[in-house]
Amino acid sequence: MSPAAELAEHYTRFRVADRLLLTGHSHQAWPDVARDGVIEAYDDAALAVEGKWARAEVRAERLRAGVRMLLDDPVAEVALGASAHELLVRFLSALPLRSRPRVVTTDGEFDSARRQLDRLADAGIELVRVPTAPLGTLAERVAALVDTRTAAVVVSSVLFETSRIVPGLAAVAEACERTGAELLVDAYHQLGVVPWSVGAAGLAEAWVVGGGYKYLQLGEGNCFLRVPPHARGAEPVVTGWFAHGGDRFAGSTYDPTSHYRAARVLNFFVEQDLTPPRLREISLHQRGLLAREFDALGLPDELVTRDRDTPAEAFGGFLALASPQAARLRDGLAERGVHADHRGQHLRLGPAPYLTDEQLTEAMGLLGEAAASVR
Known part of the structure; x- marks a missing residue:
């Protein structure tokens, strides 16, 4: 079992293992404690x-x-x-x-x-x-x-x-x-x-x-x-x-x-060793995974794109995708069970420590489906 999956066992009330909650930048799930x-x-x-x-x-x-x-x-x-x-x-x-x-x-x-x-x-x-x-x-x-x-x-x-x-x-x-x-x-x-x-x-x-x-x-x-x-x-x-x-x-x-x-x-964070350096390590991995999976979708820049010129260390905890259709993409994700949000022309995808790599990969695949529906 991955560390993320083990951590997810402490969030049963929020059912983080069963839902694609890319809301880590907005409101993270609460542990059961x-x-x-x-x-x-x-x-x-x-x-x-x-x-x-x-x-x-x-x-x-x-x-x-x-x-x-x-x-x-x-x-x-x-x-x-x-x-x-x-x-x-x-x-x-x-x-x-x-x-x-x-x-x-x-x-x-x-x-x-x-x-x-x-x-x-x-x-x-x-x-x-x-x-x-x-x-x-x-x-x-x-x-x-x-x-x-x-x-x-x-x-x-x-x-x-x-x-x-x-x-x-x-x-x-x-x-x-x-x-x-x-x-x-x-x-x-x-x-x-x-x-x-x-x-x-x-x-x-x-x-x-x-x-x-x-x-x-x-x-x-x-x-x-x-x-x-x-x-x-x-x-x-x-x-x-x-x-x-x-x-x-x-x-x-x-x-x-x-x-x-x-x-x-x-x-609980102390018990789980979720220190600031550890949280940053997890965040960089997860955001990097989202970015790579997004690039693999091969979506046209005029529909949705991301900042590829800035190094990963210069970003905080979420992946911002620029799109004139940000609101529609957010709605398309919601229809497919992915929780995310948008601000203006930015679709915001926020991972969290209790999400597995498999969940993040699945969510980005569903973004591809959502994008196909708004082209």
């Missing part, structure tokens, strides 16, 4: 009533510890939230937008950030959106636009449409430190699939936002904001009553079930 965490949260509430919060804090701290490990930042201040958007709003509310009414971002940010920044622009904030292409010079071009009127730069470490890793973000961090601007890095498509160290990346003074819904298998409600050392005194306008305890970026009363689930899954 996640259900144990949900039940444990209920039992603790029933047993301890109001005293459950002390028990819940143990699970919240396990999540913070997991985030610190993934960031390679053992002393990081980590605020937790139900969504990355919630934490983005708290971050934005801490900015001096009256005196520095300018935000720099890119045209490749996820919709929650894009829409929120658009609304800030509607309210009078100057929003500078930098094209991601050509990606090799993106960091340099963003850095050049940071000035003393800039309150913040909002960028991703891995682009959510194309899976490209954004190089050179240290240059943006340097520009922000030089001018007094803040840097927020969206690492949602980085953590759990591409090893990262904020210090080694030159981002020790950057804010980092992300969550566990995708590669970490933690499910909803497990997002985080890493507060950089220089911002220990920052005070968000949008804050909750939990913040009086010292966590300025904390919210208010919440459903702690998500943290129980996260604690169980993080421990």
Whole structure:
């Protein structure tokens, strides 16, 4: 039995061995122990009533510890939230937008950030959106636009449409430190699939936002904001009553079930030796297999193609296929039992550690059938 097949035995509720779930970039299956965490949260509430919060804090701290490990930042201040958007709003509310009414971002940010920044622009904030292409010079071009009127730069470490890793973000961090601007890095498509160290990346003074819904298998409600050392005194306008305890970026009363689930899954990853380097090794193998099987289909470029000029190490965890028929291809895959998604003209195929090579090969064969139906 292959390692992937052995791992799949721990995901019986999601039936990963029986389904072609190429959703690893969007929402991975939860291991069975996640259900144990949900039940444990209920039992603790029933047993301890109001005293459950002390028990819940143990699970919240396990999540913070997991985030610190993934960031390679053992002393990081980590605020937790139900969504990355919630934490983005708290971050934005801490900015001096009256005196520095300018935000720099890119045209490749996820919709929650894009829409929120658009609304800030509607309210009078100057929003500078930098094209991601050509990606090799993106960091340099963003850095050049940071000035003393800039309150913040909002960028991703891995682009959510194309899976490209954004190089050179240290240059943006340097520009922000030089001018007094803040840097927020969206690492949602980085953590759990591409090893990262904020210090080694030159981002020790950057804010980092992300969550566990995708590669970490933690499910909803497990997002985080890493507060950089220089911002220990920052005070968000949008804050909750939990913040009086010292966590300025904390919210208010919440459903702690998500943290129980996260604690169980993080421990499961340790037990299964699913470390960041191991997850990257699996991801590179699986994405490479998908790319080779796609090429073997011999489909016309005008229908669907992929970036063959960029080395595999420059991508994150999913294979992005460019097609004007991306939506129809996604529908064709769904009709054939393959779960995937698309963003604009990009069909996104995301493997996961519990999928076997045979499943990935079968899925790409079904893509060939779907493509034949839309020509």
